[in-house]
Amino acid sequence: MLDQYINSEKHPEKIPLERYINAISTGLQKRVGMPRWLPRFIRTYMMRADLNDYWTAINAIREIALQALQKKIDSKESSREKDRKEMDLIDFLFSSMVKKEPLSLKEIADETLGFFIAGHETTTNLIAYAVKVLCDKPELLARLQNEIDPVLDGHIDDTNYSILSSSLAKLPILEAFIKECLRHMPVIPMIGRQVMTGNAVLRGYHLPEGSIVFNQLYASQHSSASFENPDAFDIDRWLIEDEEKLSKMRSFVNTFGDGNHACVGQQFALLEIRVILMLFIKKFRCRHVVGRVELELIHTMTLGYKKGLPIIIEQR
Numbered sequence: 001m002l003d004q005y006i007n008s009e010k011h012p013e014k015i016p017l018e019r020y021i022n023a024i025s026t027g028l029q030k031r032v033g034m035p036r037w038l039p040r041f042i043r044t045y046m047m048r049a050d051l052n053d054y055w056t057a058i059n060a061i062r063e064i065a066l067q068a069l070q071k072k073i074d075s076k077e078s079s080r081e082k083d084r085k086e087m088d089l090i091d092f093l094f095s096s097m098v099k100k101e102p103l104s105l106k107e108i109a110d111e112t113l114g115f116f117i118a119g120h121e122t123t124t125n126l127i128a129y130a131v132k133v134l135c136d137k138p139e140l141l142a143r144l145q146n147e148i149d150p151v152l153d154g155h156i157d158d159t160n161y162s163i164l165s166s167s168l169a170k171l172p173i174l175e176a177f178i179k180e181c182l183r184h185m186p187v188i189p190m191i192g193r194q195v196m197t198g199n200a201v202l203r204g205y206h207l208p209e210g211s212i213v214f215n216q217l218y219a220s221q222h223s224s225a226s227f228e229n230p231d232a233f234d235i236d237r238w239l240i241e242d243e244e245k246l247s248k249m250r251s252f253v254n255t256f257g258d259g260n261h262a263c264v265g266q267q268f269a270l271l272e273i274r275v276i277l278m279l280f281i282k283k284f285r286c287r288h289v290v291g292r293v294e295l296e297l298i299h300t301m302t303l304g305y306k307k308g309l310p311i312i313i314e315q316r
């Protein structure tokens with residue numbers, strides 16, 4: 001996806017999508033990271049260079065989203081009265097009401113943009129981590145190949161990928177692998193909540209109005225209080241029969257957040273990750289480049305590799 005180019009009426013020059021995504025990611029991170037006690041004009045001044053790129057990127061992607069929405073309206077593909085079963089995300093947004101008013105085209109474009117930004121770097125970084133683990137652990141790759149090959153044989157060729165949803169149910173090792181990736185590498189390592197009105201008490205701690213509390217997912221998902229040998233990447237911890245233990249471990253993994261603002265894209269992300277990893281494992285083998293330097297993590301809005309993931313991928 002990142003080798004796509006943005007090419008709109010206002011930006012006839014071809015701009016790699018990756019540059020815009022990075023500008024939005026950096027801008028968001030800087031905005032969130034600026035101390036709140038600094039006066040607003042100082043915060044704006046300090047991040048003026050990043051904000052320029054950030055707004056250029058947002059405006060360009062918003063313009064493209066608006067063009068796509070207009071096209072959908074003109075072709076009458078989207079209707080506010082469509083049957084719910086046939087509705088896609090944009091149709092749902094078209095039929096949404098806020099204070100009894102439908103959303104404006106700009107609001108729908110911005111919601112679409114939100115999904116695009118929230119759903120992009122998270123899923124790609126998780127898949128990159130999964131592939132890195134496959135390079136680290138050839139014996140795990142072989143285990144996954146043995147499970148996936150018979151399920152996909154006869155269902156895919158070079159141009160056709162027909163994966164039945166029933167096939168996904170037959171892959172417990174893949175499921176355990178994805179669960180362990182989500183536990184070991186929470187790609188959004190920290191989520192926050194603010195006390196909006198009144199005071200709150202959290203586990204005996206008094207939190208006055210305005211307090212911000214962060215949940216350090218990386219720390220809690222690597223805590224020996226919740227997991228045996230927490231730093232080891234071990235898919236077998238999820239392949240046990242003890243339902244009570246499994247449910248306890250599941251409750252400690254919050255990679256998609258929790259509560260009213262938990263990730264709305266969770267099911268979609270899990271489906272994407274399953275399908276992409278399944279096809280990757282079926283079609284390719286991978287290994288680290290010889291003499292690689294230690295991979296360095298970087299925490300922007302998400303956790304990812306600072307200098308990418310240099311690996312060798314070959315067709316099987």
Ligand code: HEM
Pocket residue numbers: 114115116118119120122123126186187188191192254255256257258259260261262263264265266268269
């Ligand atoms: C591995 C993939 C993903 C991970 C780990 C992830 C993780 C998260 C987390 C931790 C949050 C904040 C939850 C909270 O504060 O409790 C969030 C919010 C959100 N995510 Fe995801 N996400 C992923 C993929 C996606 C995808 C594919 C989409 C959309 C297609 C998406 C859309 C959103 C949106 C719109 C929100 C904001 C929800 C709100 O504030 O009400 N995410 N995600």
